[in-house]
Amino acid sequence: MGVRRFDGFGTTRWGGRVIATIDDALVQALPELPRNEAVAVVDSALNRRLIDVGRLERVRSRLRGRRGAAGVDAWWGLVDGRSESPLETEARLTCVDAGMPPDELQVEINDAAGRFVARGDLGWRLRGGRWLLAEVDGKEIHDAPQALYGDRERQNRLLTTGEVDLLRFIRADFRTTLTSTVGAHLARDRSAARRPVADARINAGKRASSTARRLNDPAVATNGGIGTVPGREACTSNRWGG
Secondary structure (H helix, E strand, C coil), X not given: CCCCCCCCCCEEEECCEEEECHHHHHHHHHHHCCHHHHHHHHHHHHHXXXXXXXXXXXXXXXXXXXXCHHHHHHHHHHXXXXXXXXXXXXXXXXXXXXXXXXXXXXXXXXXXXXXXXXXXXXXXXXXXXXXXXXXXXXXXXXXXXXXHHHHHHHHHHHHHXXXXXXXXECHHHCCXXXXXXXXXXXXXXXXXXXXXXXXXXXXXXXXXXXXXXXXXXXXXXXXXXXXXXXXXXXXXXXXXXX
């Protein structure tokens, strides 16, 4: 274990102990942390309202010129205080690195009457105003029997709205199936969005081809521009008896 001493840091008391203020702790810690952990720390500080955006910008200013500050600048734009856990932050960053950043976080889903149903951790917009939601399940919380029951009930309510496609992941999935599953689902949605145009062209071509065959069929006669089939008389009078 390494120990470093920092002078000039502000302190406060918490639980009878003297600790660094959140601002000074971030100035000290962020240059030393890997990207995902650093972003998760700032996300959490914002989400828990331990610091506001103004104070965070002052933290960033204080970091300039310090060892490791260049690395902080590289990920600063990834901070999002809507992430409610380090696990959600890691899942989001995994998707960002794969080129499929979520469109929204903490997506609120309402039923047909406008009543709130539930929120999804990560959300991508699909055609027709629908959402692809990815839920991130932490083992410590979601493995409890009561939590499992609540998750199942919540999932059923979400799917019943008809507005949601729902995927669920644990941390072990982040480096294996998270991005491939989300990517496949988004690709399928894009393909489905293009299909009606292609189908309309195919159907129009089939109709034109069918018409051409009928016009060239010697078994089909014409009488005043009205097609007739042998054995049936052409209708040459007004259908209303004229």
